[in-house]
Amino acid sequence: MNAPEMVRILGIRTETPTVKTFILNKKIRAKPGQFAMLWIPEVDEKPFSFSKLDGNLEITVKEVGPFTRKLFSLKKGDLIGFRGPYGDGCFRVKGKRICVAAGGVGLAPLMPLIDEILKGNRDLTVIIGAVTEKELLWMDRLESRKIDLLTATDDGTCGKKGSVCDVLKKLVGKTRFDRIYSCGPELMMKRVADIALKEKIPCQLSLERYMKCGMGICGQCCIDPTGLRVCKDGPVFTAKELRGTEFGRYNRNASGSRCDL
Amino acid sequence: MKENKLKKMKDISTSLAGVKLRNPTILASGILGITTASLIRIANSGAGAITTKSIGPVKREGYVNPVIVEVPCGMLNAVGLACPSLDDSLGGLKDTLRKADVPVIASLYGRTVKEFGEMAEKISEVKPDFLEANISCPNIENEFGKPFGTEPETSARVTEGIKNSTKLPLIVKLTPNVSDIKEIAKAVESAGADAISAINSYGPGMVINIETAIPVLSNKVGGLSGPAIKPIAVRCVYEIHETVEIPIIGIGGIQTGRDAIEMLMAGAAAVGIGTGIMKRDIKIFSEICEEIRNFMNSEGYSKLNELIGKAH
Numbered sequence: 001m002n003a004p005e006m007v008r009i010l011g012i013r014t015e016t017p018t019v020k021t022f023i024l025n026k027k028i029r030a031k032p033g034q035f036a037m038l039w040i041p042e043v044d045e046k047p048f049s050f051s052k053l054d055g056n057l058e059i060t061v062k063e064v065g066p067f068t069r070k071l072f073s074l075k076k077g078d079l080i081g082f083r084g085p086y087g088d089g090c091f092r093v094k095g096k097r098i099c100v101a102a103g104g105v106g107l108a109p110l111m112p113l114i115d116e117i118l119k120g121n122r123d124l125t126v127i128i129g130a131v132t133e134k135e136l137l138w139m140d141r142l143e144s145r146k147i148d149l150l151t152a153t154d155d156g157t158c159g160k161k162g163s164v165c166d167v168l169k170k171l172v173g174k175t176r177f178d179r180i181y182s183c184g185p186e187l188m189m190k191r192v193a194d195i196a197l198k199e200k201i202p203c204q205l206s207l208e209r210y211m212k213c214g215m216g217i218c219g220q221c222c223i224d225p226t227g228l229r230v231c232k233d234g235p236v237f238t239a240k241e242l243r244g245t246e247f248g249r250y251n252r253n254a255s256g257s258r259c260d261l
Numbered sequence: 262m263k264e265n266k267l268k269k270m271k272d273i274s275t276s277l278a279g280v281k282l283r284n285p286t287i288l289a290s291g292i293l294g295i296t297t298a299s300l301i302r303i304a305n306s307g308a309g310a311i312t313t314k315s316i317g318p319v320k321r322e323g324y325v326n327p328v329i330v331e332v333p334c335g336m337l338n339a340v341g342l343a344c345p346s347l348d349d350s351l352g353g354l355k356d357t358l359r360k361a362d363v364p365v366i367a368s369l370y371g372r373t374v375k376e377f378g379e380m381a382e383k384i385s386e387v388k389p390d391f392l393e394a395n396i397s398c399p400n401i402e403n404e405f406g407k408p409f410g411t412e413p414e415t416s417a418r419v420t421e422g423i424k425n426s427t428k429l430p431l432i433v434k435l436t437p438n439v440s441d442i443k444e445i446a447k448a449v450e451s452a453g454a455d456a457i458s459a460i461n462s463y464g465p466g467m468v469i470n471i472e473t474a475i476p477v478l479s480n481k482v483g484g485l486s487g488p489a490i491k492p493i494a495v496r497c498v499y500e501i502h503e504t505v506e507i508p509i510i511g512i513g514g515i516q517t518g519r520d521a522i523e524m525l526m527a528g529a530a531a532v533g534i535g536t537g538i539m540k541r542d543i544k545i546f547s548e549i550c551e552e553i554r555n556f557m558n559s560e561g562y563s564k565l566n567e568l569i570g571k572a573h
Contacts, residue, residue, distance in 0.1 A: 046326070
């Protein structure tokens with residue numbers, strides 16, 4: 001039923017100065033990249049991808065506006081409305097040599113994918129980026145696993161000074177990846193998609209749009225000019241599906257008006 | 262599709278106020294109708310006509326989420342007539358008309374009788390195939406007052422106002438939330454309506470989350486749609502068909518070819534599909550057409566016309 005079910009917050013972890021993880025008293029079978037609509041009564045309802053699928057679901061959130069501010073004020077034991085999982089378009093693991101490129105909290109929906117990638121015998125490179133070292137998510141968790149980890153920070157406090165895309169661009173010249181997966185700020189993802197298309201490497205990216213129904217009927221999150229719905233056909237799309245679309249250029253607000261990125 | 266199969270495919274075309282539709286399935290207003298891209302995708306997926314989300318005089322964000330909640334046999338919605346600025350809406354409509362290979366119905370609303378006329382005039386410049394006057398949104402009473410469609414007199418005044426401002430065929434969308442829908446239908450027909458859409462969502466209704474004791478929809482109430490209202494829609498269409506001569510678009514809970522046929526038999530010349538997409542996704546249009554054809558084949562109908570009003 002597409003109606004919010006109240007679930008308890010079992011715990012809250014502070015990941016970085018601006019990012020928290022919420023552990024939900026909810027276990028479901030979901031795929032990497034899928035999301036739920038989370039409702040804070042009398043506030044709003046917004047889409048969030050899962051950062052952990054095994055056991056209790058987790059969502060990892062950056063404080064960016066009024067809704068996430070409210071979310072950050074919730075405590076262990078509080079209730080939150082949950083409906084989902086949504087999104088027919090999810091990450092699909094393929095290939096032997098894989099690169100994951102994550103910008104900031106964009107790493108969150110990629111974590112269940114990374115878990116799945118590591119279940120097989122694959123070579124995994126993960127590039128994570130953030131404004132500064134303190135904002136780099138899950139360095140320790142990634143370092144302890146069989147991952148070739150690269151970092152980029154805007155201020156150069158950790159790894160390459162610059163963006164995830166700069167690191168990726170150099171890397172694709174040396175290593176032939178079978179797949180690239182990405183999530184992060186849209187302009188960063190656009191560059192990742194462009195690199196993948198140019199190098200002819202299949203690539204999947206997770207998109208964000210203002211959503212209302214979350215289940216593919218209201219039309220709020222449709223992409224120009226294909227009409228693909230981010231909530232139902234996505235939120236994960238291939239770089240090819242997004243080529244020549246609004247991706248990287250504009251999105252729409254609640255009224256349906258265009259907003260340039 | 263192979264040509265010989267196309268030849269064998271039964272003709273299920275229909276017509277509304279002189280406009281031919283390749284099949285009787287129409288995308289109802291308010292569903293997947295915000296952008297040109299989405300509308301064209303629905304047209305390409307097999308709909309016989311497409312209806313835009315209601316175009317309003319000024320930009321509106323609508324209500325805060327949640328604006329939709331599912332209930333057994335349907336859903337409640339209170340999106341709150343969200344729309345971009347009129348200029349943006351008209352630009353989008355123009356684009357839709359250029360790209361669509363099926364008739365485009367431009368749904369519109371105004372806050373006053375006069376504004377309905379003004380809206381009709383402006384939208385008519387872009388030349389959609391039809392105008393559809395939304396005089397029946399059940400979710401905006403707090404802001405706009407009682408919907409015009411709840412009284413025969415105001416329904417007629419809006420209809421007349423629009424007809425005086427346009428040469429385009431006008432569909433008036435009626436609300437079931439009245440004691441006698443026949444009176445309203447008669448009033449809008451006398452005032453010049455070319456067709457009637459029936460019905461808009463029912464209610465409004467309310468869902469309260471009991472853990473928090475808070476209504477789920479931010480607007481607290483929302484219009485009920487889906488299979489729950491189908492019997493009401495069928496009854497309304499049946500009554501309207503007995504009362505007026507103008508064609509009817511039957512809307513409310515249609516999910517299958519059998520539902521569509523039931524609505525046609527009640528008197529609808531075409532059917533609107535909206536909430537059904539929640540269950541069957543956008544392939545619902547082509548699937549319902551296929552199901553209608555199968556029924557006609559097995560029951561020995563040769564034309565869609567034979568079904569329309571057959572229950573009378």
